Amino acid sequence: MTKTKHQSKKKQQSSRPVPNVEKLAETFEIDFKKIVPLIPLPDGSVVYKDYIAKQNKDGRWVLHKKNTLGTQGEFNLKTCALIAAKALTMVHIEKYNEIKMLDNRYWANHYTVQVCKKHLPNIKDFDHYMIMLNKYEHSMWLEEHCKEEISKMFRWSFV
Numbered sequence: 001m002t003k004t005k006h007q008s009k010k011k012q013q014s015s016r017p018v019p020n021v022e023k024l025a026e027t028f029e030i031d032f033k034k035i036v037p038l039i040p041l042p043d044g045s046v047v048y049k050d051y052i053a054k055q056n057k058d059g060r061w062v063l064h065k066k067n068t069l070g071t072q073g074e075f076n077l078k079t080c081a082l083i084a085a086k087a088l089t090m091v092h093i094e095k096y097n098e099i100k101m102l103d104n105r106y107w108a109n110h111y112t113v114q115v116c117k118k119h120l121p122n123i124k125d126f127d128h129y130m131i132m133l134n135k136y137e138h139s140m141w142l143e144e145h146c147k148e149e150i151s152k153m154f155r156w157s158f159v
Contacts, residue, residue: 038082038158046078051085053078063088073100076107079154086157099153106146112139 039047045054051072052064061081063072072088073096075081080103087095116136123129 046082048082048085049089051088053081053085075100075103077103077150079150080106083150083153083157102146102149102153106143106150109139109143109146112136113143 037048041047041052043054045052047053047066050066052066053061053075054064055078056062056074061075061078063075063081063085064070065072073081073084075084080099084096084099087093087099113136116132116139120129120132120136123132
């Protein structure tokens with residue numbers, strides 16, 4: 001009796017229509033393009049509507065308007081440049097300034113973490129070591145906090 005139940009389950013499963021994977025992939029791609037209107041270019045830069053975020057020779061991300069030569073802003077993170085492009089498109093100057101400040105705060109803390117990480121092993125004086133360790137931990141916490149804020153802003157803006 002168990003064989004017949006098992007055989008009948010196999011027949012039911014095999015009679016189900018198999019979904020067309022290619023059709024599903026095309027549907028997901030269309031939906032994804034509607035949700036995230038970012039176009040990556042082969043050189044690593046990204047286009048959002050009328051703005052292009054392009055990396056300069058210093059490694060910073062410069063925001064250009066498509067038809068002009070002038071820059072709209074310079075950012076340390078590509079993510080911040082893209083969020084700023086959306087803010088400029090929607091003419092939210094306050095949001096743009098907030099993004100700029102968050103980008104600068106993240107980068108300042110990231111730089112402090114790197115400096116502390118380099119100098120901590122070489123410090124001989126215990127008091128100086130404890131001060132540097134405290135600064136290192138605090139900057140790491142602030143860096144993570146800024147990173148979470150930037151990620152949250154990106155999700156709110158594009159997803």
